[in-house]
């Protein structure tokens with residue numbers, strides 16, 4: 001095995017990176033791939049709670065890098081889906097506990113173990129971000145259709161290009177179809193026109209994301225969730241399958257609720 | 266045109282404002298060229314070009330245009346109407 005290392009980053013905080021990593025991890029593992037999700041947000045550990053694995057942490061990423069445990073000991077197995085692991089962030093250290101070269105070494109150690117390494121980046125464009133992208137083969141920039149998130153995404157894309165990381169791919173998260181229709185939210189086309197990179201996924205705004213987070217069940221485990229479906233689609237695109245972009249007009253509108261009430265689907 | 270329609274047409278949707286504002290902000294973020302620098306460049310260009318050909322200084326337009334992720338400096342420099350070879 002030689003894993004592909006994928007980093008999700010955004011510049012702005014709170015746009016959905018951790019949600020995406022957890023969901024993509026579950027979705028890829030459900031496709032039969034072996035996956036390790038790495039929380040790169042040192043000091044602000046979160047991926048563990050979103051994945052529902054917070055009670056099983058013994059060692060963290062800094063323990064691995066500083067040699068206090070072996071790699072396998074820090075890989076927490078997710079019992080819901082075979083082949084899925086988490087390496088948690090250290091909570092009581094800061095971003096300077098790791099360097100980009102530590103991350104490259106960790107990446108090289110992980111490559112033979114799994115098919116995919118998914119790295120959750122912290123917000124910002126400083127050390128934690130640099131650490132998170134250091135080992136990446138592919139970077140996914142995640143944004144919301146919102147003015148400051150798009151601006152920050154553009155900065156990050158500029159830095160990735162300057163560092164010759166290759167052109168990143170774009171995930172647009174939290175698209176509210178009705179608001180786009182009413183001219184109250186940037187559309188997918190608007191964001192693509194502004195950022196001008198390749199699109200890999202569009203995820204609708206969806207209440208089930210918060211419900212899933214409450215329960216520590218990544219939203220891609222929820223078969224009825226539209227956001228979950230969107231993340232499952234992105235996972236398939238990562239593996240090279242061509243999956244059409246979801247029709248955001250479907251389901252979440254009035255007619256859907258109406259047809260559900262009427263007993264339809 | 267009815268009053269309703271004209272009001273309706275004049276109303277700019279907020280997403281459109283967001284996009285237009287982002288277009289300007291991103292161009293600036295990406296190039297680091299300030300409007301003042303662009304003005305200074307324009308003045309010097311007019312001076313240099315005028316030494317060789319006569320142009321309409323007031324109509325000169327210098328802009329940073331976006332093309333995908335690339336920015337290009339676009340100069341539009343109209344020549345004076347009476348320009349003739351050999352004067």
Ligand SMILES: Nc1ncnc2c1ncn2[C@@H]1O[C@H](COP(=O)(O)OP(=O)(O)O)[C@@H](O)[C@H]1O
Nearest residue numbers: 013014015016017018019174204205206209210
């Ligand atoms: N598609 C979505 N629909 C609704 N809420 C979302 C969506 N994606 C993310 N969220 C919410 O946004 C917040 C931030 O998400 P998170 O993944 O922690 O962002 P980040 O890791 O970028 O800081 C969380 O409350 C999460 O539930």
Ligand SMILES: [Mg+2]
Nearest residue numbers: 017018041046
């Ligand atoms: Mg996060």
